[in-house]
Amino acid sequence: MTIYRLLANTTFGPEEIERLVQAYEQTLRALGLKDRSDPITQLVSEKIIAVGRFGIEDPAEISKVVLSELESGSDQSR
Numbered sequence: 837m838t839i840y841r842l843l844a845n846t847t848f849g850p851e852e853i854e855r856l857v858q859a860y861e862q863t864l865r866a867l868g869l870k871d872r873s874d875p876i877t878q879l880v881s882e883k884i885i886a887v888g889r890f891g892i893e894d895p896a897e898i899s900k901v902v903l904s905e906l907e908s909g910s911d912q913s914r
Contacts (some may be wrong), residue, residue: 839880855888855895855898856888858895880906883906
């Protein structure tokens with residue numbers, strides 16, 4: 837799973853990692869992504885970790901912010 841590989845290189849503690857993994861899984865479900873080898877999961881992982889650095893503790897809120905960022909980014913390419 838992509839997020840675990842990326843989290844290995846961070847200073848997040850176990851509780852923070854658990855929240856980020858929950859947010860990651862929630863975000864992938866919202867996007868309908870089941871294949872963890874899909875390249876978009878790398879982007880999702882990176883965004884989850886970046887948002888996690890803001891100190892948001894609720895996995896649902898982290899997911900919401902990431903989904904909003906992904907939506908904003910896709911709007912810019914139209």
